[in-house]
Amino acid sequence: MPGLLAAMVATPLHAQEAPPVGPQLTLKLTADPENALRRVSIWRNGNQIVLTEAPAGPARIELSPPLPETLWLVADWKGGHEFSAYPIVLVHSLAGQQAEVMFVKDPPTPPSNTAIQKQCGQSSVTSVPHAFQMYFTCKAAAVADPSDFGITRRAALQGWLKANLYLAKVMKPISPFAYDDDLAAALRDVLDRGGSERGWQPLRLADARDFINAYDARDMxxxxxxxxxxxxxxxxxxxxxxxxxxxxxxxxxxxxxxxxxxxxxxxxxxxxxxxxxxxxxxxxxxxx
CATH class of the missing domain: 1.10.287 (Helix Hairpins)
Structure with a gap:
């Protein structure tokens, strides 16, 4: 998220804006660990708009109809400058809808290779909270060293993919959870390198191709x-x-x-x- 990080460094925190008017999307926010969450914000036009201060709870986002607006939903953590973020897309049809969002803070000690291979490469997504757990855990492992294509990073890419795809399709006809640009770039890199399906396991090249096709056609x-x-x-x-x-x-x-x-x-x-x-x-x- 280099563009997001640059914006966060360059732009001062804005005070809580007036309560939104017009159509809104309600987000039910949770965090892991819950007592570590400081605030949740969105970034619009380079400005930070605070949705809620900790503890997490319902937050409402004013929609900008009718065309989609892609934003970052950002959780700031206590005790430092750490943050977690997820891309969302806002459209008028989400008015009155409610969606679950869970932010997961990176642990002080990264999970072991065995844990990543199990959590990301072998597990199936079972719920929205589980999807967010998998998304943040597996993304952190996948971006730690982009030049590494060992089994642990391949498992991390597969888990990141499964979680992002689950969230992008969790609500019909449009989910507020967007396709991750960083994931699309990482999967294109894999596909450009070629190789056999077996050689990339536990990352499934067929899944990577399906994700890229869905990403390219996301506005459809x-x-x-x-x-x-x-x-x-x-x-x-x-x-x-x-x-x-x-x-x-x-x-x-x-x-x-x-x-x-x-x-x-x-x-x-x-x-x-x-x-x-x-x-x-x-x-x-x-x-x-």
Whole structure:
């Protein structure tokens, strides 16, 4: 998180802002260890906005509809300058929703290689808190030495991948938990190096490819929001999301591409645009 770290060093702490108005997402915050948490914040436009001071509890984030906003949710720990962070994406459809978030502080002594191999390479994700435990534990092990491709780091990458993917899909149609840019970069590095499936175990190359494909197509997840905004009568917002999704589709397949991405192709996008333009031109309410 070099960009985030630089922002945290360069930007002074801002006082708690006025209570948000408008649509909100509620986060139910916990920490491990619970008594070590100092505060939880988000970073918007280079500014730190404190959501809650310890002890952890419900925190509410004002949404900025209708287009997505990718932010870092940051936990500061007591007794130093340590922090933990998770990427989130905010969209209007999350209004009124509640999500669990658990922050895990790095232990004074890193887990043993055997523990990392078991926790990250062998365990399956069983719940949202477990996903966060795995995410923070396995990411810390994976980024400790990016030049290491031994079995322990391969296990750490697999656990980081499983946890991030679980969280990115935990809520429908859109999860507030985003795909980790750092993980995508690490997995691209692995795939660029080549090698056999067996040689990279316990990291599964098939899982790495699936994650990269999902990461590249992440903005296509917003397509279902178009119908929600249209049905609520907000046609201009629906068109804004369609433009955003279409731009993402063009980046993936090219301006002349027609192949489906996340089951959406050029014809679907063009038909949706024509329908919205008809509704907007006729001044028809969105529902129908």
């Amino acid at each position: 997840r917003l397509y279902p929001l178009i119908a929600e905004l249209k049905d609520s009568g907000n046609l201009e917002a629906a068109m804004a999301v369609l433009n955003y999704v279409t731009a993402a589709y063009d980046r993936i397949v090219g301006k002349d591409g027609t192949q489906p991405v996340d089951r959406i192709d050029r014809t679907v996008l063009n038909n949706t645009r024509a329908y919205l333009e008809t509704l907007m031109g006729a001044g028809v309410p969105g529902r129908g």
